[in-house]
Amino acid sequence: MLIREACCAAFYCQRCGQIHVHEIPYFSDARKTVLRCDTCGHEQAVLERLNGGRISVELDCVVCGENNRFVFSLKRLHSVQLEKIYCRKDHFELGYIGCRKKIEELLSFNQAEFEALHPSDGKNFIEKQRVLLGVLNRVDEMASTGCISCSCGHSDISAELHGHYIVLSCANCGSCYTLRAEKASDLAHIGRYIELLVPGMAGDR
Structure with missing residues (x-):
């Protein structure tokens, strides 16, 4: 055919x-x-x-x-x-x-x-997209396995994309945690656990 x-x-x-x-x-x-x-x-x-x-x-x-x-x-x-x-x-x-x-x-x-x-900000447009999607997938995996929480005791966390950053927010107290998603090192530096800190309790990480 x-x-x-x-x-x-x-x-x-x-x-x-x-x-x-x-x-x-x-x-x-x-x-x-x-x-x-x-x-x-x-x-x-x-x-x-x-x-x-x-x-x-x-x-x-x-x-x-x-x-x-x-x-x-x-x-x-x-x-x-x-x-x-x-x-x-x-x-x-x-x-x-x-x-x-x-x-x-x-x-x-x-x-x-x-x-x-962006002449001095990296040479690969596709690499930027790869890192962004890699960080988003990493966050999704961590959320699904309970590795993202807030120091207020709740685990209802939302993620929003803001340019080259991903902002995690607690639905209970509003605390935030910002992840950079622009360079390969940003993906590599994400740990095994992320905790959003309530302002005034333990400072920012």
């Missing part, structure tokens, strides 16, 4: 932060296709062919923890040049869909623009 490429998609891996360009075939015998990260093997997206010449794309967002589902017509995918895909809840950029050339041009432009704006 002849499989013709409809377009390509590039998604940030929600585990390691790398981005890879995948081909989406216009015709395929498979009803469901799982796109995985070329670096760590983590599931990036699930493509499902629907009735009426449509295809759905499901993507998880590590920032809000929710699943996003987008539906495209195959006709549209065959002609789209470039479209950015964002999380519907927090508008976090998840990736791109369109023709390979346009996607690769945009990735190159993003890298060049980042280097121009």
Whole structure:
């Protein structure tokens, strides 16, 4: 069977932060296709062919923890040049869909623009995304195993992304803890346990 490429998609891996360009075939015998990260093997997206010449794309967002589902017509995918895909809840950029050339041009432009704006602040745009997602995943793992708490005695902790920082907040007393998420060393310096300190009790850590 002849499989013709409809377009390509590039998604940030929600585990390691790398981005890879995948081909989406216009015709395929498979009803469901799982796109995985070329670096760590983590599931990036699930493509499902629907009735009426449509295809759905499901993507998880590590920032809000929710699943996003987008539906495209195959006709549209065959002609789209470039479209950015964002999380519907927090508008976090998840990736791109369109023709390979346009996607690769945009990735190159993003890298060049980042280097121009931050000439002494690191050389790799994708590395920034990798570190950010790595820290978010680390925080999620710690929260799920009870390794994040507050000195007020509560463990209902929320996490919000603020630029290159992740702010942990206690829902009970409002105490905060800020994690930097910009350099590889930031990820490496996260310990096995995080405790938010109530102001005035033990000072900041």
